[in-house]
Amino acid sequence: MNERVAKSPQVTPANLTLKHPELGTGxxxxxxxxxxxxxxxxxxxxxxxxxLCMGRVEQAKSPGDFFMKKLPTxxxxxxxxxxxxxxxxxxxxxxxxxxxxxxxxxxxxxLGFTCPFHGWTYGLDxxxxxxxxxxGFHELDKKKLGLTxxxxxxxxxxxxxxxxxxxxxxxxxxxxxxxADLEGYVFHRGTAIFEYEGVINTNWxxxxxxxxxxYHVPVLHRHSIKDTLAGPDNPHGRLIDIxxxxxxxxQSVWGNMNYTPNPVQGLAFQYAPGPSVTSGVVDEHSVLPxxxxxxxxxxxxxxxxxxxxNWIIVMGSGMYxxxxxxxxxxxxxxxxxxxxxxxxxxAAQRFGQENSMVELRDAVLEDCNTLERxxxxxxxxxxxxxxxxxxELALRHQYHVVKQWVEDYERSKST
Amino acid sequence: MPARKTSALLPTAFSGLSDLVEGWxxxxxxxxxxxxxxxxxxxxxxxxxxxLPCAAEALAYLAERQLGALTxxxxxxxxxxxxxxxxxxxIEWYGTGAYPDAFDARRFPLVVTLPDNEAQGxxx
Numbered sequence: 001m002n003e004r005v006a007k008s009p010q011v012t013p014a015n016l017t018l019k020h021p022e023l024g025t026g027x028x029x030x031x032x033x034x035x036x037x038x039x040x041x042x043x044x045x046x047x048x049x050x051x052l053c054m055g056r057v058e059q060a061k062s063p064g065d066f067f068m069k070k071l072p073t074x075x076x077x078x079x080x081x082x083x084x085x086x087x088x089x090x091x092x093x094x095x096x097x098x099x100x101x102x103x104x105x106x107x108x109x110x111l112g113f114t115c116p117f118h119g120w121t122y123g124l125d126x127x128x129x130x131x132x133x134x135x136g137f138h139e140l141d142k143k144k145l146g147l148t149x150x151x152x153x154x155x156x157x158x159x160x161x162x163x164x165x166x167x168x169x170x171x172x173x174x175x176x177x178x179x180a181d182l183e184g185y186v187f188h189r190g191t192a193i194f195e196y197e198g199v200i201n202t203n204w205x206x207x208x209x210x211x212x213x214x215y216h217v218p219v220l221h222r223h224s225i226k227d228t229l230a231g232p233d234n235p236h237g238r239l240i241d242i243x244x245x246x247x248x249x250x251q252s253v254w255g256n257m258n259y260t261p262n263p264v265q266g267l268a269f270q271y272a273p274g275p276s277v278t279s280g281v282v283d284e285h286s287v288l289p290x291x292x293x294x295x296x297x298x299x300x301x302x303x304x305x306x307x308x309x310n311w312i313i314v315m316g317s318g319m320y321x322x323x324x325x326x327x328x329x330x331x332x333x334x335x336x337x338x339x340x341x342x343x344x345x346x347a348a349q350r351f352g353q354e355n356s357m358v359e360l361r362d363a364v365l366e367d368c369n370t371l372e373r374x375x376x377x378x379x380x381x382x383x384x385x386x387x388x389x390x391x392e393l394a395l396r397h398q399y400h401v402v403k404q405w406v407e408d409y410e411r412s413k414s415t
Numbered sequence: 416m417p418a419r420k421t422s423a424l425l426p427t428a429f430s431g432l433s434d435l436v437e438g439w440x441x442x443x444x445x446x447x448x449x450x451x452x453x454x455x456x457x458x459x460x461x462x463x464x465x466x467l468p469c470a471a472e473a474l475a476y477l478a479e480r481q482l483g484a485l486t487x488x489x490x491x492x493x494x495x496x497x498x499x500x501x502x503x504x505x506i507e508w509y510g511t512g513a514y515p516d517a518f519d520a521r522r523f524p525l526v527v528t529l530p531d532n533e534a535q536g537x538x539x
Contacts, residue, residue: 224504262507263503343535346481347477365517370516
């Protein structure tokens with residue numbers, strides 16, 4: 001009798017795709033991953049209509065606090081401001097006079113916004129408050145010349161906006177079950193924040209996919225996280241589970257609970273301000289919501305929830321981080337990775353935090369040359385279709401959701 | 416030659432690491448990455464081998480102290496440990512300093528950094 005096998009947690013069979021017959025099992029066309037014409041349709045149907053995450057409520061805590069979020073896809077800058085009434089509002093950062101940005105700082109505190117071009121001044125509520133030499137204008141209805149306000153809604157402390165001034169769904173409807181099932185996670189405790197940003201020569205959907213399957217972990221990440229998220233009991237990086245609800249998808253990622261950390265890494269785990277992903281520990285602050293490790297698997301490490309279209313949250317029991325992808329072209333994307341660690345309560349925990357920042361960066365950068373090579377192959381017309389493993393179901397799902405959003409939108413316009 | 420002013424660079428218990436301060440107690444996370452990318456792996460390994468035997472004791476020492484209230488010597492010790500955090504994967508994961516198919520990490524810089532030595536408050 002083989003005791004080791006008997007005690008090993010079972011890996012999930014390759015039957016996930018069959019639970020979603022509407023997604024099929026065949027190859028997926030590669031055109032949407034390189035075609036500029038298709039990309040233009042995605043911008044209209046998806047990025048101008050979906051709810052987009054701008055940041056956290058803590059970035060503008062008090063009346064007069066504001067932060068700016070750049071949307072590289074549209075070369076836009078959105079101002080998120082807390083008004084005197086305590087409400088958060090979002091505005092296009094565009095002066096109604098000649099179109100200059102009214103605020104140039106990335107964050108701060110102010111009584112209002114004064115355009116640095118001619119000095120038009122707006123209140124925290126976006127209303128046009130003052131125009132220098134107002135008498136010099138022939139017709140000026142200040143009431144109609146406030147900053148353009150964008151729909152803003154909040155989910156679990158995350159601030160979302162919609163570029164469509166009349167969104168076809170509320171944020172709650174858009175996030176659906178996926179959002180509801182994650183409510184209660186300790187997002188607000190991750191106050192020690194860092195962020196990396198870069199431009200990768202890849203289609204935005206390939207960048208999303210990069211974090212949505214672990215089939216590649218034992219091979220591509222063989223020097224780094226192979227033994228953490230895969231390991232001898234799960235040699236091919238099978239997922240625990242994958243859940244598809246509406247346009248969003250979550251995968252629960254297997255963790256090797258017998259993982260022996262390297263020396264420096266082990267010290268970092270010991271002094272991390274929250275439990276590490278392979279500790280198997282859920283600390284007293286982390287009552288896991290229903291949607292996190294939904295099957296309550298004991299060998300769980302992280303959940304990766306990809307909120308459509310461009311925002312991924314990777315959640316462990318002690319820290320979380322997000323990826324956001326802002327396409328610049330069919331083959332180019334701005335990628336932002338933001339870590340939310342528990343605050344250090346002593347100087348040694350700063351070392352644990354640094355290890356998280358470094359190992360996370362090192363591991364994700366292992367994917368990037370591969371992504372750029374794939375894009376070159378796509379751009380050269382050398383790949384006509386993608387063939388997906390059962391546990392690459394999230395990639396298949398993304399393809400279908402994108403196609404459905406584009407087609408549904410175009411149909412609604414033509415009727 | 417004028418006599419050089421001497422003052423302790425590190426807390427007394429860690430004075431044996433003082434010669435590492437000049438090269439390895441660096442400004443911030445970005446400077447530590449740059450150090451890793453521009454230092455021969457043999458030199459990184461030598462640093463790692465010097466630091467590792469003292470690391471548990473250094474962390475126990477730092478665990479008794481608060482960010483934002485460190486003496487210059489304590490801050491230098493923390494910064495050596497933060498360099499060890501940056502160099503750790505170079506030795507423990509890659510052995511060769513960088514991932515064999517390394518993407519240039521300078522293309523993915525920190526745009527929001529965590530300060531080395533500032534009080535971080537308490538989570539809500």
